[in-house]
Amino acid sequence: MEIDVLKKVPVSEQDPKVRAANFDEVNLGYTKEEAMLEATRCLNCKNARCISGCPVNINIPAFIAKVKDGDVKGAYEVISQSSALPAVCGRVCPQETQCEAQCIRGIKGEAVSIGRLERFVADSAKEMGIKPQLPSDMVKKNKKVAIIGAGPSGLTCAGDLAKLGYDVTIFEALHKAGGVLVYGIPEFRLPKEKVVAKEVENVKALGVKIVTDAVIGRALTIDDLFEKEGFSAVFVGSGAGLPRFMNIPGEQSLGVFSANEYLTRSNLMGAFSEDSRTPIMRAKKAVIVGGGNVAMDAARTAKRLGAEVHVVYRRSEAELPARAEEVHHAKEEGIIFDLLTNPVEILADENGWVTGCKCIRMELGEPDASGRRSPVEVPGSEFTIDCDAVIMSLGTSPNPLIKTTTAGLETNKRGGIIVNESEMTTREGVFAGGDAVTGAATVILAMGAGKSAAKGIDEYLSKKG
Amino acid sequence: MFEIVAKKQLGTNVWYMEVVAPLVAGKAMPGQFLIVRVDNEGERIPLTVCDYDREKGIVTIVFATVGAETERMSRLNVGDCFADVVGPLGRPSDLTEMPIEELKKKKILFIAGGVGTAPVYNQLKWLHENGVEVDCIQGARTKDLLILEDEMKSVTKNLYFATDDGSYGIHGNVCVALQQLWDEDVRYDHCVVIGPVIMMKFACQLTKKLGIHTIISMNTIMVDGTGMCGACRLLVGGQVKFACVDGPEFDGWEVDFDQAMQRSRLYKTEEGRLLLKLHEGDTHHGGCGVCS
Numbered sequence: 001m002e003i004d005v006l007k008k009v010p011v012s013e014q015d016p017k018v019r020a021a022n023f024d025e026v027n028l029g030y031t032k033e034e035a036m037l038e039a040t041r042c043l044n045c046k047n048a049r050c051i052s053g054c055p056v057n058i059n060i061p062a063f064i065a066k067v068k069d070g071d072v073k074g075a076y077e078v079i080s081q082s083s084a085l086p087a088v089c090g091r092v093c094p095q096e097t098q099c100e101a102q103c104i105r106g107i108k109g110e111a112v113s114i115g116r117l118e119r120f121v122a123d124s125a126k127e128m129g130i131k132p133q134l135p136s137d138m139v140k141k142n143k144k145v146a147i148i149g150a151g152p153s154g155l156t157c158a159g160d161l162a163k164l165g166y167d168v169t170i171f172e173a174l175h176k177a178g179g180v181l182v183y184g185i186p187e188f189r190l191p192k193e194k195v196v197a198k199e200v201e202n203v204k205a206l207g208v209k210i211v212t213d214a215v216i217g218r219a220l221t222i223d224d225l226f227e228k229e230g231f232s233a234v235f236v237g238s239g240a241g242l243p244r245f246m247n248i249p250g251e252q253s254l255g256v257f258s259a260n261e262y263l264t265r266s267n268l269m270g271a272f273s274e275d276s277r278t279p280i281m282r283a284k285k286a287v288i289v290g291g292g293n294v295a296m297d298a299a300r301t302a303k304r305l306g307a308e309v310h311v312v313y314r315r316s317e318a319e320l321p322a323r324a325e326e327v328h329h330a331k332e333e334g335i336i337f338d339l340l341t342n343p344v345e346i347l348a349d350e351n352g353w354v355t356g357c358k359c360i361r362m363e364l365g366e367p368d369a370s371g372r373r374s375p376v377e378v379p380g381s382e383f384t385i386d387c388d389a390v391i392m393s394l395g396t397s398p399n400p401l402i403k404t405t406t407a408g409l410e411t412n413k414r415g416g417i418i419v420n421e422s423e424m425t426t427r428e429g430v431f432a433g434g435d436a437v438t439g440a441a442t443v444i445l446a447m448g449a450g451k452s453a454a455k456g457i458d459e460y461l462s463k464k465g
Numbered sequence: 466m467f468e469i470v471a472k473k474q475l476g477t478n479v480w481y482m483e484v485v486a487p488l489v490a491g492k493a494m495p496g497q498f499l500i501v502r503v504d505n506e507g508e509r510i511p512l513t514v515c516d517y518d519r520e521k522g523i524v525t526i527v528f529a530t531v532g533a534e535t536e537r538m539s540r541l542n543v544g545d546c547f548a549d550v551v552g553p554l555g556r557p558s559d560l561t562e563m564p565i566e567e568l569k570k571k572k573i574l575f576i577a578g579g580v581g582t583a584p585v586y587n588q589l590k591w592l593h594e595n596g597v598e599v600d601c602i603q604g605a606r607t608k609d610l611l612i613l614e615d616e617m618k619s620v621t622k623n624l625y626f627a628t629d630d631g632s633y634g635i636h637g638n639v640c641v642a643l644q645q646l647w648d649e650d651v652r653y654d655h656c657v658v659i660g661p662v663i664m665m666k667f668a669c670q671l672t673k674k675l676g677i678h679t680i681i682s683m684n685t686i687m688v689d690g691t692g693m694c695g696a697c698r699l700l701v702g703g704q705v706k707f708a709c710v711d712g713p714e715f716d717g718w719e720v721d722f723d724q725a726m727q728r729s730r731l732y733k734t735e736e737g738r739l740l741l742k743l744h745e746g747d748t749h750h751g752g753c754g755v756c757s
Binding site: 173213241242247251252255257260261270275277281352 | 488489491492497502506507508509533534548549550551552553554688689691692693694695696698699700705710724727728730731732735736739
């Protein structure tokens, strides 16, 4: 195979027209030959900057060197030292702002395709039956740690604590473990049975117990976990599931959904399938409001369910927060981007069914607190997009249930739990990480927090004795 | 794990089940609800809690078969298991947070409509066990649809029945019954209404006229039940509230019932189709042209 050392080895993808009508994975991953070839592009830098670009500091040059030699097992072992969910991260990490942003190859040409290589290693290891192992020198500590939430931060924290010898139980409110991996990210980006379920099994293989249908804050409080269930420390990884609405007129009409609801129906409940017993609205024309990864997920799901889709975003393309590959894929699939546009009212017929979304044009003014230029309405520029569904994808905030049922747990203005450098909250023995602390962010940042918290919990419990 | 240990038929389409669910039974309080899934392909169905036994870890649910999922549920038997039972969800009733002495001073009336009798029974039982005596108007379209009569009698001071067709008790709906009591100089200062949305709407119109502070319990469409999706949102006093975390109980005078009824119609066509598919089984062929 020929290689242009300045360009990534291309990866096979489903044709856009075909994939816009199915829920199969879009990105088909590298073959072994393609992966080994891509691995030759890595310069194996002495002071590899990519490692610090990774929120969990995977030794990237080391695993890529193993891939170059065709040693999948060796590569997997390198990655496993830092990451519990490589099959997930290789698929959903915004590598273009993390590891690949630091890659030296990326200065003159394209960065090394670190994400695709990580995915290749994880998928191949799975096919070969290779699983994460408990360290052979691990000593059981006979202390119980409770994890709240089986999402990326909880699963990671649990895995690391199990490897340190702790007796770990994860309490998950939903009926399936995975958090956003199972309810938020669609099947065509992250397959549930093929990938997520297997990653969860890997965590259980380390001895971690997962109890589903357990809503901490209701069935058991954090006080109960300490006083009645014998746990010595608690990690809160309850995520940021509370959806935001615009509070514009017409938002209660039939056909207006939060992206959370729409995606939970499609992803967690499998409503995208014709055989599903959970209903989902199959719109003919859908307007998605927002520009992040969740908006892209909702847009591409609506497309696959048969809609003509418009993404309405108040800033311009350069400010879209979504992962570059998702925006690119969305455009290829025929999704229309109405940028510098904001909804002002949702129109409905006499029975309450959505008939259109009245919008106004925006222009960019001065930067706001986040550093992004503030969108300002252009007076008199209102127009209506005909549609039968509007999906609000405006971001989410931390679910307040834990905070309201736990004494001594302080949160900031946005509802995020306050933690110190060891990820401990203002309540002794209670740690937190992921979206529950930062507000909605990424899988990999949640994992980084889970790792850091596991270390913090280990230090705390070792000192306590 | 979530084994059914008792099952009764309470009416033509109304079923009673006792289910093993220790986490729910351990903490459930009047006013709260739970969510069940029949099997691994099932929808998440919110249901009110009729009763609970903390020691045995058992919860009692009462449901009507209104669609394919509840129809499937009704076909489960003692010894079968639900795939999932999660709870308790929602906020407990305000009554459970008031000092008992204060509650005893109040003149409380419950109004229970149809299957809403089940969660009303839960609240009445708790009040009765705490020495608080209350009255109740239990309404239904006809005598056969009045459920849990003996259980209700055992926990209510004055229990009045009201049937639309006059086959039992007062001839008329619950509003007719309340007006009748009022005309006989019976007075209340707190009312709790649980039943079909339209019944709650009209009951609240009457209690507002009579000046009786009223609490209702909303039964909306739900998916997760933990505040994550907003499917259950309704307008209370012009503000958006989530029934699953801000409720399910709300101030009855502030709820926009018309809008809640409108929102409840969102999946009627899909649900109708699923129920038809279930009834028709292999002979389902979609010949009516709705699907195509």
